[in-house]
Amino acid sequence: MDPKISYFKTFISATKTKSFSKAAKKLGVTQGTVSNHISALEKYFDAQLFLRTPEGVDLTPEGKILYEKAEKILDHINDAKQYMRILHEHPEGIVRIAASTTPGEHLLPSIISEYKKEFKDVDFNIEITDSEKCFKLLETGAVDIIAVGNIYDKSYENVVIGKDRLVLIVPPNHHLAKKGVAKLSDILKEDYIDREAGSGTREILMKALMDKGYSMMDLHIIMSLGSHSSIITAVSEGYGVSIVSEIPAKKAAEAGLVKIVPIEDLDLTRYLYLVKGRKPRNPSAVKSFWDFVNK
Structure with missing residues (x-):
């Protein structure tokens, strides 16, 4: 089984404290949990990571390699989370929409116009077609959201507009x-x-x-x-x-x-409805628009 991020956090804490018990106290888990995390990492990398000593634990040469890389991995993950948080607050990119005639020509323009007053970096590609084809485009992932006057598949999340x-x-x-x-x-x-x-x-x-x-x-x-x-x-x-x-x-x-x-x-x-696809290409922009419509 692939290691979880929490395993690397446990490993780094044990390295810095030089003690499984101190790492457990710092992380708010049991010492057994710390041992299990370290054991899982050793099994995954097929290497011993710590030497047990009377004073606690020290890194093996393999452990030193993992420590250097693990800190960088967690730094990259934290950076990614930060960038994602910024993107969620300030979404950008394109939202792809297929719409039937009535909502596409008479409702969406005003909704999008109001949305773009707040989120200027999000653009929209809109295709006008019939409701049935809108659902087919949504199913294949060709669009992120559809605007229709009839729900062909009620398993999708939808909102009345x-x-x-x-x-x-x-x-x-x-x-x-x-x-x-x-x-x-x-x-x-x-x-x-x-x-x-x-x-x-x-x-x-x-x-x-x-x-x-x-x-x-x-x-x-x-x-x-x-x-x-x-x-x-x-x-x-x-x-x-x-x-x-x-x-x-x-x-x-x-x-x-x-x-x-x-x-x-x-x-x-x-x-008349907006219907959201399950795997949008631009999740942050789609979520922003969806939340705006649902306010």
Whole structure:
């Protein structure tokens, strides 16, 4: 078994005090523990380290070699701990994030902006993709953190960063816009513009439909697009209706591009999450950002 750092500390203390009993008292352990530590080191190095004398213990030639190296080893370890402590207080480097559209485009920018006011030496690489791919990137270690609207794997540590609602958007002159309210049965009759497979938005809609006894097959899907912005454009141009995040939908409605129509019989509320990988490439920066979000 490889020796522990505590064994070297015991060895150095015994060397300096020239006594196992004095070393035990200084370290706050039993004399038997000191003897076991020294015995483990002698077994590991296959060498006798001390000569027992009536006055106590003296180093053998092999022991003198280890003493010189052990002090340097512990010095290096203490230096490393100090540098790590400084790095934890002043993190630097890059945090890699994959994000689905809604949190990536509408929540992360403001969170990161606030974080960087305090931690200016940490930068972010952000890839926008669908929620399912975000989890695949996290699993392979390609990113450190993901921001998503759907949790595919609950074994990862996660934190809620926002609440979102999916809403029905229609062209401004659409009959449902004039009606001012819609039911699921109304949506099933319309040409529907879908999000691509793997998106959190689509997953939430699928679950809501299943709760009502329907599936995506019951929608009259005419096309699938990869972002809320492209769907909003398609809806505004009259190609169909769609269900998207309320965050970009509100901006589009304020610009007069679409109308938001409440759905009476479909609950599409969801949470948005940050999910942390198990082995980040830059642990100190990731921990700093994670702690900041969890404050």
